[in-house]
Amino acid sequence: MDELLNYLIVILMTTGVIFGGKAFWDWKKNRVPRLDLKELEAERAQFLQENFDKATTDYNFLETARENLNDRELSAQLKRLQRTARNLLNHLEKNPERIALAYKFIDYYQDRAVKIVKQYQELEETHLSTGRVEELKARMKQTLAALDDAYQDQFEHVLNDHIISVDAELKVMEQQLDAEGIKRKTIDVGQVDEYGNVRIDTDLLDQPMELEPKRKFFPQGMQKRKRPHYDDSTDLAPFPEEDRPQIVQTKLIQSALAIFLGSFGAHKFYQGRTIQGILYFLLSWTTLPMWISILEGIRYLFMPVEDFYEQYINRDKGRGTRD
Numbered sequence: 512m513d514e515l516l517n518y519l520i521v522i523l524m525t526t527g528v529i530f531g532g533k534a535f536w537d538w539k540k541n542r543v544p545r546l547d548l549k550e551l552e553a554e555r556a557q558f559l560q561e562n563f564d565k566a567t568t569d570y571n572f573l574e575t576a577r578e579n580l581n582d583r584e585l586s587a588q589l590k591r592l593q594r595t596a597r598n599l600l601n602h603l604e605k606n607p608e609r610i611a612l613a614y615k616f617i618d619y620y621q622d623r624a625v626k627i628v629k630q631y632q633e634l635e636e637t638h639l640s641t642g643r644v645e646e647l648k649a650r651m652k653q654t655l656a657a658l659d660d661a662y663q664d665q666f667e668h669v670l671n672d673h674i675i676s677v678d679a680e681l682k683v684m685e686q687q688l689d690a691e692g693i694k695r696k697t698i699d700v701g702q703v704d705e706y707g708n709v710r711i712d713t714d715l716l717d718q719p720m721e722l723e724p725k726r727k728f729f730p731q732g733m734q735k736r737k738r739p740h741y742d743d744s745t746d747l748a749p750f751p752e753e754d755r756p757q758i759v760q761t762k763l764i765q766s767a768l769a770i771f772l773g774s775f776g777a778h779k780f781y782q783g784r785t786i787q788g789i790l791y792f793l794l795s796w797t798t799l800p801m802w803i804s805i806l807e808g809i810r811y812l813f814m815p816v817e818d819f820y821e822q823y824i825n826r827d828k829g830r831g832t833r834d
Contacts, residue, residue, distance in 0.1 A: 559610045563603060566617045569625045570596050576628050585631065588655045592624060595662040599669065609669050616665035624658055627651050750820050762819045766811035773804020778811075782823060 570593070577589040596616075603610050610617075631651050634644055667674070750758065769778035776791030791800045811819065 559607055562610050562614070562617050563600075563607070566596075566600060566603070566613070566621060569617075569621045570600060572625055573621075573628060576632065581635070585652055585655070588652060588659070589624075589628070591659050592655065592662055595659070595666060596621060599662070599666045602666075602669065612669045612671075613665055615668075616662065620658055620661045620665060624655060627655060749817055749825065755816060758816055758820050758824065761824070762811055762814070762816065765823070766808045769804045769808030769811060771808075773808060774798075774801035776800070776804075778804060778807065 573589060573596075574593055577586050577593060580586045580589070599613065599616065603613060631648060634648060637644075765778050765781055768781050772778070774791065774795045776788030776795075779785075779788035779791055791804065794800050811823075814822075
């Protein structure tokens with residue numbers, strides 16, 4: 512009886528860890544960031560916070576709507592819009608004094624995008640497929656596609672002072688190079704050739720592209736340990752950054768299963784490695800699987816996300832089948 516009670520307690524603890532982790536990541540995804548407005552006047556700070564809250568609310572609505580749309584074309588258009596909007600909101604969160612510059616994006620463009628998506632959803636709920644309804648839905652898609660350029664123009668408008676500053680610094684440097692007799696190489700940036708490809712450097716079109724790995728220097732005795740599972744010569748993660756929360760959640764679930772239910776092979780079954788899970792289960796009457804699984808769970812918990820992805824997600828995709 513006591514042993515059964517202990518098993519029930521372990522199962523309840525595991526369930527709490529899993530659902531608690533999911534609730535945490537849902538909260539983190541939908542949270543409204545609070546701006547650092549201590550140095551601004553109270554009235555202006557309230558105005559900026561209200562505008563930023565409206566922008567994030569509209570963004571979250573569009574993100575939820577995009578995930579629930581059945582129309583792939585419209586979903587793809589919203590994905591492009593959301594990418595620009597996310598980058599702009601991240602920039603405004605770090606530079607709240609520039610929120611006022613994005614008033615047209617907040618009060619007009621994104622606001623209209625929300626309104627169009629709501630109207631599109633209402634038309635979808637009617638299940639009408641008449642010519643007039645289909646024409647109206649097509650015009651909605653065209654309007655949202657045009658908003659992509661409007662979003663980018665607004666982002667450039669917000670960055671205008673930074674762009675002007677960088678441009679001025681470049682002009683000073685160019686003048687200094689010219690004064691010292693150092694020739695600057697001409698690059699035809701943005702030119703399109705007869706095949707529709709954007710030219711970067713006309714002198715290099717016929718030469719094979721060679722990527723020289725980045726050279727990193729560390730103080731003696733502080734050399735960086737190289738990770739074996741992905742290319743350390745670049746700073747790119749082996750997965751899209753928007754997938755990181757889901758991968759972290761999988762890592763936490765797998766760690767909890769290993770620590771609390773590992774003696775029964777729960778984490779191996781979760782990974783899809785059925786044979787290993789059966790072996791753990793058959794040996795569960797001994798203490799060996801329990802200690803091994805606890806060590807595995809601790810390893811999962813403290814393993815870098817990139818390594819976890821390569822070892823337990825990407826590798827299984829590459830093999831096509833699991834144990």
